[in-house]
Amino acid sequence: MRISTGYGARPSGGGFETFSWYFIRISGIALIFLVIIHLLVMHVTTDVACTTFQFVAARYANPLWRLFDWLLLTLALLHGMNSMRVVVVDYIRSSTWRVGVLSALAVLTLIFFMLGTITIITFQNVPANLIGPNCVHFR
Amino acid sequence: MYKGQSGMWAWLLHRITGIGILLFLLIHIVDISLLGFGPAVYNDGIRLFDFWIARILSLAVIAAVLFHAFNGVRIMIIDFLSKGVLYQKIMFYIVLGLAIVCFIPMAIFVIMPLFVAFFHLPTAVNSK
Numbered sequence: 001m002r003i004s005t006g007y008g009a010r011p012s013g014g015g016f017e018t019f020s021w022y023f024i025r026i027s028g029i030a031l032i033f034l035v036i037i038h039l040l041v042m043h044v045t046t047d048v049a050c051t052t053f054q055f056v057a058a059r060y061a062n063p064l065w066r067l068f069d070w071l072l073l074t075l076a077l078l079h080g081m082n083s084m085r086v087v088v089v090d091y092i093r094s095s096t097w098r099v100g101v102l103s104a105l106a107v108l109t110l111i112f113f114m115l116g117t118i119t120i121i122t123f124q125n126v127p128a129n130l131i132g133p134n135c136v137h138f139r
Numbered sequence: 140m141y142k143g144q145s146g147m148w149a150w151l152l153h154r155i156t157g158i159g160i161l162l163f164l165l166i167h168i169v170d171i172s173l174l175g176f177g178p179a180v181y182n183d184g185i186r187l188f189d190f191w192i193a194r195i196l197s198l199a200v201i202a203a204v205l206f207h208a209f210n211g212v213r214i215m216i217i218d219f220l221s222k223g224v225l226y227q228k229i230m231f232y233i234v235l236g237l238a239i240v241c242f243i244p245m246a247i248f249v250i251m252p253l254f255v256a257f258f259h260l261p262t263a264v265n266s267k
Contacts, residue, residue: 032212035208043248048188049189052182053177053181056174073168080161083161084161116171119171119174123175136183
């Protein structure tokens with residue numbers, strides 16, 4: 001019998017479920033800072049219409065911004081996909097469908113992680129005459 | 140489900156905003172990958188974010204992120220502090236309040252360019 005400690009429910013007994021329970025919370029703490037800084041940089045201190053190639057090139061001249069973006073990518077993707085796994089387990093009862101959807105989530109996670117990582121690592125600046133405007137507009 | 144009490148709405152909103160943010164993240168990873176195709180292609184992608192519908196959708200993502208972030212703190216307080224669960228209801232209202240207070244100034248920054256563009260439209264067309 002489980003006696004309430006007043007603390008929230010958490011998976012006990014170690015293993016992947018306990019690890020993932022803590023991972024979602026710890027990555028969540030980091031993501032609060034990473035995401036809010038990201039939003040301020042992309043929508044407040046710079047308008048989104050000015051987050052052009054030129055802007056990225058200036059930011060990515062500093063490898064720490066690449067590291068920042070890579071941490072944001074990795075933690076957000078793992079936090080989101082790991083939580084999505086919990087949602088799938090909540091709603092999909094059939095074991096065939098569950099295994100299928102969970103496998104699809106795992107493959108998607110890997111593909112999007114690689115796509116994002118490759119984008120961040122392989123970004124290269126271009127000569128000044130090719131770099132394009134500092135702001136673009138839809139109209 | 141907890142019979143429509145605040146805990147249920149917090150849980151439901153946390154789940155819906157989380158799924159929405161994850162969907163946006165996947166789209167966002169793809170649109171940022173356009174960087175690899177050079178400035179012209181990438182800037183065409185960024186141009187879409189200046190479209191008024193995209194700016195309104197950005198507001199939805201920002202609101203979802205703010206709620207999800209603050210409610211995440213509420214969940215951790217409930218999980219890690221022994222008396223946390225006693226204050227879950229008042230914390231839910233604090234979460235909503237903080238999300239709204241942080242959302243309004245950010246929304247002004249995101250939406251203002253639309254009004255600027257709208258009121259300057261005749262000059263912008265003439266100056267072409």
